[in-house]
Amino acid sequence: MTTYTMMKGVDKLYYALVTQDDASAYAAGTPVALAPLKLAVQTPSASSKTEYFDNQPFLTMSAEGETKIKIDIAGLPLNVQADILGKAYDAASESLYDNGGTPPDVALGWRALNSDGTYTLYWFLKGNFSPFPEEANTKTDSPDPKGLSLEYTAIRTVYQWALSASVTDSVKRRVSRKAADVANWFDAVRVPVYSAPSAITCTPSPADAATGVAVGANITLTFNNALSGNAENGIILTTAAGAVKACARTIDAARKVVTLNPSTDMASLENYLVIVPGVMDVYGQTLADAVYNFTTA
Secondary structure (H helix, E strand, O other): OOOOOOOEEEEEEEEEEEEOOOOOOEEEEEOEEEOOOOEEEEEEEEEEEEEEOOOOOOOOOOEEEEEEEEEOOOOOOOHHHHHHOOOOEEEEOOEEEEOOOOOOOOEEEEEEOOOOOOOOEEEEEEEEOOOOOOOOOOOOOOOOOEEEEEEEEEOOOOOOEOOOOOOOOOEEEEEEEHHHHHHOOOOOOOOOOOOOOOOOOOOEEEEOEEEEOOOOOOEEEOOOOEEEHHHHHOOEEOOOOEEEEEEEEOOOOOOEEEEEOOOOOOOOOOOEEEOOOOOOOOOEEEOOOOOEEEEEE
């Protein structure tokens, strides 16, 4: 179901150091909290070009590069500053040594509260933090606290993920609104996960070769995957001699259960066939033509 919401809050800013990103694998450490979060603004770098032929626009091409993320936070512990900027830190003296450093690859995640109470969840899989300005001013009778503004530049991974049955590609971010993801979103960096759908199957009732079926019974066909639009229309009930039995054909809301309701009782002691011609599921998989038979009481 498509739901339209607006974002009205943001929290839970986490980061994890990327330990591997090459053609063979991607790996990141365990996420840890970065800082209390006030604002997160994503700005993708994008460009487009329109080519003209025959005195009119003919083709528009577009491309997307890195994404700049502005993050306003309350403050940052020195050890975390050193971690995300690649600077030296001495735990014994609790001191950061600004030796230049090389910012490491970092994964960055947070969540945004939607107007309907759900969450939009983010993980950027790879990027770097830039050194940031720090501001302090004199104390007055009007408090004016200064937080920090960080800039994170996100890029796509080197590693390529299976994203669907036909698409394998590198990825910049993963975004989810799945309610079940909220509980464990920050336990690990949430990388793309694609699972191939199960092969389509059909379970008839009455079962294939059943006997003693009531003449007034309905016939149901239960599929493990949802059927594509109108896939059920070719399913029919016939006698063994090939005479089509008139039926009302319905399918449930999940498009997994097809019911044939004969308009009149079936004949007693008659052999019937349920013919299921190559139906297709929503994943584009086709069930081989199937015929199920049963005998009435």
